Amino acid sequence: MSATTDNARERAGTVAADGAPVVEIRGLVKDFPVGGLLSRGRFRALGGIDLDVRRGEIMALVGESGSGKSTIARCVARLEQPTSGTLRVDGVDVLAAEPRRASRAYRAKVQMVFQDPFGSLNPAHRVEHFLTRALVLHGRATSASTLKRRLTELLDTVDLDHALLDAYPHELSGGQRQRVAIARALAVEPEVILADEPTSMLDVSVRIGILNLMRRLRDERGISLLYITHDLAAARYIADRTTVMFAGEVVEAGESTALMAGPAHPYTRLLLSAVPDPRRAGTFDPAERAALRAQVLGATTCPYAADGRCRDDAPVHHVVEPGWTVRCHRYRPHAEVARRALDVSGTATAQTA
Numbered sequence: 001m002s003a004t005t006d007n008a009r010e011r012a013g014t015v016a017a018d019g020a021p022v023v024e025i026r027g028l029v030k031d032f033p034v035g036g037l038l039s040r041g042r043f044r045a046l047g048g049i050d051l052d053v054r055r056g057e058i059m060a061l062v063g064e065s066g067s068g069k070s071t072i073a074r075c076v077a078r079l080e081q082p083t084s085g086t087l088r089v090d091g092v093d094v095l096a097a098e099p100r101r102a103s104r105a106y107r108a109k110v111q112m113v114f115q116d117p118f119g120s121l122n123p124a125h126r127v128e129h130f131l132t133r134a135l136v137l138h139g140r141a142t143s144a145s146t147l148k149r150r151l152t153e154l155l156d157t158v159d160l161d162h163a164l165l166d167a168y169p170h171e172l173s174g175g176q177r178q179r180v181a182i183a184r185a186l187a188v189e190p191e192v193i194l195a196d197e198p199t200s201m202l203d204v205s206v207r208i209g210i211l212n213l214m215r216r217l218r219d220e221r222g223i224s225l226l227y228i229t230h231d232l233a234a235a236r237y238i239a240d241r242t243t244v245m246f247a248g249e250v251v252e253a254g255e256s257t258a259l260m261a262g263p264a265h266p267y268t269r270l271l272l273s274a275v276p277d278p279r280r281a282g283t284f285d286p287a288e289r290a291a292l293r294a295q296v297l298g299a300t301t302c303p304y305a306a307d308g309r310c311r312d313d314a315p316v317h318h319v320v321e322p323g324w325t326v327r328c329h330r331y332r333p334h335a336e337v338a339r340r341a342l343d344v345s346g347t348a349t350a351q352t353a
């Protein structure tokens, strides 16, 4: 863990990550059927993922659209059934112990926050309904007075005005809606929150508030977060560690600051070369996004792909430093030499130097 992160926690008088994994994923494979009901075609969305989220840490999961980030979160949330692999939460083998759909006890431990807060809040109900329902269903408010107190506490935690209890989702801004969704997740006092692009539909000016809120939940409550994002700048800002995915595989994982200062995998370097400018106003421009996608998917035309080695012989994980791994045949332990050897574009060198 970086000195910067440690200092930030010390300043805040915080709960530090204790290093023990709360979520342990091993060899997770997910195949989806393709080609209709009568077809036997399968598409492998996850090719055997290993990933840990430690207690009280934020783990960012980054990678281009379609790389499998949401599928991992949905498997952990029990919204998808993995094809194979193991998933442990608090040491419990979830796929063996839990029903296909998550039990209430499991949902009390693991909560998910989605990209579109409007889509996840029924427009017919007021804020009070969403929060009350979560509190009552999970036995977190057994009397009228505790309910009132817990509602107030939840609103305070997510920095929402108490008057908004009476508001309908359409009366809230995007940022306020996402805060309600987070408050609803917090109502059950979870150990883990899976946040799937929670800021991508929000204006830049609002995003930072949600990122800071997630950081506070980690620091003050020791909640573990799996934070899915396309935005590497946000991952660098908020996450203790970052896992980089490409085409259903983890290609690099390590402490965020170090990984982003000197990425060892060509794909991570390409992603970093396209980090959006945090000063830019408005939401992500679709045209720019298409250009980014073309550039990143161009990574499949890695200069070393021609030798066919990755296709014929899957690369293994190399240790760059303790806690930092990269999956690339071409990786050599002397980082500077490796980085030059792995260079795939002049832009990447310029931007990440």
Ligand SMILES: Nc1ncnc2c1ncn2[C@@H]1O[C@H](COP(=O)(O)OP(=O)(O)OP(=O)(O)O)[C@@H](O)[C@H]1O
Binding pocket: 032, 033, 043, 045, 063, 064, 065, 066, 067, 068, 069, 070, 071, 072
């Ligand atoms: N229910 C499904 N049926 C068939 N294919 C699916 C299904 N869900 C996801 N996929 C495919 O699995 C792959 C991984 O999808 P996933 O949503 O996990 O990617 P992602 O990295 O989260 O992308 P995004 O950032 O766009 O959400 C994609 O190719 C997607 O089309």
